[in-house]
Amino acid sequence: MSKVYTDNIEKRTGGTAMAIPASGAWPNANIATGVDAVKLADGTVTNAELQYINTLSSNAQTQIDTKAASVGNAVLGTAQTFTAGQRGEVTALTSAATVTIDLANSNNYSCTMAHNITFANPTNAVAGQSGSIFLTQDGTGSRTGSWGTNWDFIGGTAPTLTTTAAGVDRIDYVILDATNIQAVATLAYS
Numbered sequence: 001m002s003k004v005y006t007d008n009i010e011k012r013t014g015g016t017a018m019a020i021p022a023s024g025a026w027p028n029a030n031i032a033t034g035v036d037a038v039k040l041a042d043g044t045v046t047n048a049e050l051q052y053i054n055t056l057s058s059n060a061q062t063q064i065d066t067k068a069a070s071v072g073n074a075v076l077g078t079a080q081t082f083t084a085g086q087r088g089e090v091t092a093l094t095s096a097a098t099v100t101i102d103l104a105n106s107n108n109y110s111c112t113m114a115h116n117i118t119f120a121n122p123t124n125a126v127a128g129q130s131g132s133i134f135l136t137q138d139g140t141g142s143r144t145g146s147w148g149t150n151w152d153f154i155g156g157t158a159p160t161l162t163t164t165a166a167g168v169d170r171i172d173y174v175i176l177d178a179t180n181i182q183a184v185a186t187l188a189y190s
Contacts, residue, residue: 090134103175107131113143113161121148125178133171141165150179159185 045053065075074080091106093099095114104124108131111117119133137143147158151173161169168189174182 088131093133095138101133103129108133110134110136112136112138113145114138114140116144116146118146119148119151121150121179122181125150125175125181127175127177130172130174133173135161135169135171137161137163137165137167139165141167147183150181152180152182154184159187161185162188 068075074082088107090108090110093101093109093111095111095117097115098118098120099111100120101109101122102124103122103126107129111133113135135145142163143161144163145158145161147153151158153159159169159171161167170186170189172184172186176182
């Protein structure tokens with residue numbers, strides 16, 4: 001019979017006990033394969049029980065998804081009809097001479113422009129993402145914006161931003177592919 005240590009778990013394979021470090025570094029990455037039992041401080045879990053736990057986990061997720069759908073909650077991978085407002089956060093960008101937007105962080109962004117800014121080609125551009133960038137001139141105003149080569153504005157020309165102090169412009173975008181971001185500027189919000 002194997003000994004049970006408070007800081008170790010023993011794994012028995014084919015009747016041979018092996019001490020497993022408390023760090024959890026199992027000699028076999030798949031604990032359920034070839035395991036007769038896992039000896040824990042409070043008892044033994046058999047291979048059949050490990051398989052049951054794995055199946056239960058999978059079945060539980062299916063039941064959660066089914067329940068969510070039945071009460072009108074969104075389930076990823078399923079077409080949805082939303083009956084209440086949906087929203088995404090507006091993530092603040094830090095003004096600098098060059099701003100590189102990480103599109104994995106959000107769909108919508110804001111920036112109070114305290115510099116003339118080059119909006120470089122963003123990172124993590126994935127086809128189908130869309131959103132808005134709200135640009136506000138600081139109290140000084142007269143800040144300019146230029147755009148990396150992946151930004152594609154109507155007519156092939158980037159907009160001239162509103163330059164009045166506290167002026168607000170909005171850039172809406174849709175990502176066609178990783179290097180083509182179609183964008184439209186709406187200028188001079190009051």
